[in-house]
Amino acid sequence: MAEPIVTLQSIEKRYGARTAIHDVSFQLYPGETVALVGMSGGGKSTIMRLIAGLEKPTSGRLAYRDPHIVTRVMFQNDRLLPWLSVQDNVGFGLRDPAVTELLAAVGLAEAADLYPAQLSGGQRQRLALARALLAQPQLLLLDEPLGALDALTRRNMQDLIMRICAERHLSSLLITHDVQEAARMADWIIVVKDGTNVYQTAGAKGQGPTVVASVGEDVLQVILQPAVTP
Structure with missing residues (x-):
């Protein structure tokens, strides 16, 4: 099995007394797309900044297969x-x-x-x-790049990004609030909630609209579940 291009293990990031993310663990393999979904302020962008090298984790292990990995970010603002x-x-x-x-x-x-x-x-x-x-780049970081587009243009852009990533065997990390988009584009979907990844499931890339809708609904239910009180 291929070695993961990026590994996050028990990652925590604090800003002073505030903990932005805690106990975040997942791997991203060559050619895969992983989508991070969840409510605003849940820690998705912090995770992306850490992977991009714009921030350093407070604790935990963040490792790259290649220490000289080339990453690029595509933002919602072009x-x-x-x-x-x-x-x-x-x-x-x-x-x-x-x-x-x-x-x-x-x-x-x-x-x-x-x-x-x-x-x-x-x-x-x-x-x-x-x-x-x-x-x-070996890793393309997609920070809600399609959020401002109309539905048809957004769909066409999803197709374009998926095609180019497949042709170039690019790994990508997608942040989106659209669970249907996550299900359609990603091999794996991670729900980030209250600063940690609480749920991971296989996406539905290439499996048709019915499967995409089903996966999207399942992920949405996890996002909307009330926090469990200890």
Whole structure:
């Protein structure tokens, strides 16, 4: 069996007297997508920041298969540079065949000379995805990247991300509030509640809408369960 690309074991993160997450443990394997779902403030973004190396755990073990792992983050806010063209937002002035290839892969080959203000919301997120992929990351961190899109555009973006991750054998970690999105895109779904992962289940990627709906409903029930009083 392949070695996990990232391992979290009994991770805790405190900010002064406040504990953001505690006893978080899971593994992410090569080519897998793991989705973190749960209420706002439950600790999902803290987990992602730790994996991205933006924070250090207070205690526990966070280990990477490759100590020089390349990670990139795709945010809900596309963070494009409005004064640069589509081409230059990806390559920052480089006229590299890799940039042209990425724009074609995300369906923006015809828009290379346009500027962000001329793009739709879906196109802007496609551009953000291309920019994240330029460094050839081993791990793609998706921080609610589709939350601001309409339903049809969101579905198309889900398909695009899944296709590109499969073609490039990319591991990815998805934060989303949409349990149906988590079920559709992820191999594994982890419910994060009150700072810990309380539930893990297999996703329904590629198994059809009925299975996706069933998994999504099961996960939603776990999220909405009242906290157990000791």
